[in-house]
Amino acid sequence: MHPRVLYIRRTGNKYPFAGDFIYFWPYMKFAALISLFTVLTCSGYAQTDTGNIPEPVSKPRLRISLLVCEPGPDVWETFGHACLRVVDSAKTDAERDKIYNYGFYEASPDNPLIKQALTGRVRDLLDTITYAELMYEYNIKERGIEELVFNLTDSQKLLVHAFLKNNLRRENRYYEFDTFYDNCSTRIVDLFEKIFGNKFVTARTLPASSRITFRDVTATKLCPEQHKYWFGLGINLTYASRTDRIMNSREAMFLPPFLMEGLDNATIDGRKLGSEKLTIRRNEFKWDDVSNEPFIIILLISALTITCLIVPRFAAMAKVLSYLILIVTGAVGCGLLYLCTIDGEPAFKENYNLLWALPANLIVPFLSRSAKAKYAIVAMCLIGIALILHVLRVQVMPVLEIGSLLLALLFVFGIMYRSRLLR
Secondary structure (H helix, E strand, O other): OOOOOOOOOOOOOOOOOOOOOOOOHHHHHHHHHHHHHHHHHHHHHHOOOOOOOOOOOOOOOEEEEEEEEOOOOOHHHOOOEEEEEEEEOOOOOOOOEEEEEEEEEOOEOOEOHHHHHHHOOOEEEEEEEEHHHHHHHHHHHOOOEEEEEEOOOHHHHHHHHHHHHHHOOOOOOEEEOEOOOEOOOHHHHHHHHHHHHHHEEOOOOOOOOOOOEHHHHOOOOHHHHOOOHHHHHHHHHHOOHHHHOEOOOOHHHHOHHHHHHHHHOOEEOOEEOEEEEEEEEOOOOOOOOOOOHHHHHHHHHHHHHHHHHHOHHHHHHHHHHHHHHHHHHHHHHHHHHHHHHOOOOHHHOOOHHHHOOOHHHHHHHHOOHHHHHHHHHHHHHHHHHHHHHHHOOOOOOOHHHHHHHHHHHHHHHHHHHOOOOOO
């Protein structure tokens, strides 16, 4: 499947001449000297022919490459994955073909995963598996894998391998995950930058005139393509204003496909880093053809609420639906507030969706009539500010899914201000 370095052991006939030992002994001594000189000369020359003569065991022959994995069915597989493959042909055990993977996390009885998630302190780490183990998993899930073989010198390969092994040490292997700036892909770019410094130059992955943001290439693009509409809505709400910054070519490499492109055309000391692109496994996974359920459900509930608010005979139903919308948006606001203040993920900070998903919506039904009217004025102004920020692209909202909900909220607060509802 992949080009391997084939080692050919050169051997010769132990005795170059045949015949009677006694008669040919003088000639054999002369031939032996000539043969010895030839062998030594050829051996010294063959050391530069690394495709034919094996390297000494003390200096293993390494093949280092990047593996980029296609997205998968689970939500944590939405953006794909990247890892490094190191083939050491001097080894014959599990060390021969290893995957260095920055995408692991660790839990323990005194620090379970649920505790890490609730406190926002999920630490990722570098760990290794064998190439066979990786292929077993991706064959089951029918996910595709592309490989980029690196064009590195032997000394550069040893430096990269040593860096990875040092990162495996317990005191070095952990890192605080950051969706856009510190993940399985960015760690690989960082590796080359730390080892080679200014000698390493990444290639452009985006046009100079590009205005693409982090949200554009994640929630707006990948989630709909994979029909993960609920997950797309969730991250669209939780991703804060930082997500709407315009990416540069280096920042775009937080996604595996951009990483592949950036490293393929990158250079070290002016020499192209990418050597060869290979398809290890073709992607066979098919996404379920499902409709945009969040859009449909929110639209129906919002339309029903507005209709009931407008038609007086449905006042009782309007009150129930209005309470429902206030409770749901208040609960969403509490979740966003938690992510902004307690959770450690930087992508969730400074979230202006809190302008319309107000946690205080949960207590509105228990306010006095005059307090509701005052609250309604403030809430409608905040929704207006959120829409302005959306238009200015300070923070983009998933308007397709929640546009009808925002309209329903304006109707609820408008009626509340006029004191005709929620008394």
